[in-house]
Amino acid sequence: MSTATLSPLIHLIDDDDAVRQALALLIGTVGLRVRQWADPQGFLDGFDRQAIGAIVLDVRMPGISGLTVLDTLVAQGVDQPVIMLTGHGTVAMCRRAFKSGAAEFLEKPVNDEQLLETLQNAVRQHVRSRERNQADRQSRERFAQLTEREREVLGLITSGLTNKEIGRALDLSPRTVETHRAHLFAKLGAESLAQLIRHYAALVDAHP
């Protein structure tokens, strides 16, 4: 959770020094941290993949084009939203960028409100997706601690069966079912049946 508490980090990749510095200054005025990269390869090799934030990528760059960088980021499973910047965006280029997984496609010269709003949305979106992933991971770890029998009981609970019905189905006494139920609620950190179903129904389906 430590990465989320830091202020979000925007990676800005543009080979034009004047453009990059000006955009960095503008982004900085709303309290976002900016890391500037003049060289796309340097960015790919060295940027912090764990940080919360977004990536602003110029399409037209020497060496590797912005679209190639986007493809590489997507292939590497980078989850930061990518905002593409271009001087003259054709419909084809725009479609290609969105298909490749760009979060947004902006034309230069870009208006401050549009850029900053896009960035703030992207950061919010990234924070949400990280939280969701974190919750998923936690759920998986807790689920892994359950015994075979507890998983069976959990499966039947999420299917909507009562303790009595579960006891009959598994040939257990309702008391034993009650014990399993208490254990798995504790192990999974669930406080209510609704919460249990919301977080674990999908996992139960995935591990029958």
Added chain:
Amino acid sequence: MLAHDSQSFVLQPGRMHEGGWRFEFRKPLASESQPFEVVALRDAGWSELPWGQMLGWSALVAALLTAGLTLVRQRTERRRAEELLRLGQVARLNTLGELAAGMAHELNQPLTALLANTQAAARLLAEEPPELATARGAMAQAAQQARRASDVLGRLRRAVERPDLPAQLRPVNPQEAVGNALYLLEPEFKRRGVTAQVDSQYAPSAVLADPVGLEQIMHNLLMNALQALEQAPEGERRIWIGLGTADKGDTGVIRISDNGPGIAADLLPRIFEPFFTTRSKGLGLGLGLSLCETLAGSMGGSLSASHHEPRGVTLALALPLAKTSQEVQP
């Protein structure tokens, strides 16, 4: 003469000649009681024909015909000349179109920086308390970017100045001309991943040329090389620009070589022909090199093509060197 059947009365005698033309006129008199025919005979001898007038008329008709034909031929020629001029303009427009595309990017960059700087400054000034120092820095940056945009426009203006004025030959530093052309095409080089290498170790200090014409030739030759390199594998696309002298130091030479696919030996001599192109249909008019050669010729220079080892094409522009006396002129 009045005639009836075989009888005839001569009313007014005239001379009759042997040879020449005989003109004859007959008319029956409209009278029932006297069915006479009036016959007029006139023999004209060779000597009596109006030779002078006939010759005069013939000459006049011939003169008129000649004048008419000349007029038609002149009009055709004028139309052809106009057509050539128009084609020249098309070629120029093409070059300008390419120039403008590069220029659009060159202008957009400073404009992006300018907008971002001024908007950042406005935000910094709106803060409580305002961040004066940073805002001032942003405004200084904005001013610099406005100058950058203005420089780009200045270059464009110089590039499109009227080319049809007689070539203004003056000493031009070939390194500067090459540098300007490379600057204009920098985005093209970047976009296509082509590296340019300039060898100016033996560069002459000044050649005699029309600066705009020279820039146009450089632009065209570099564009051609860039287009040839589209067929070369990425990462290996290179353009060499060599500056030197030839003819025992009387001529300055600018060589532009690429390592593209090159041109077959039998086609090489034809590349300066108008409408000859090695590019696919619809991609090139085949006027660029022809235009360049004409421009080079108008400056007292020449353009030649050769094979570049191990592959590719070298185009060499030879221009007279500027004399020392001309070099001191501004």
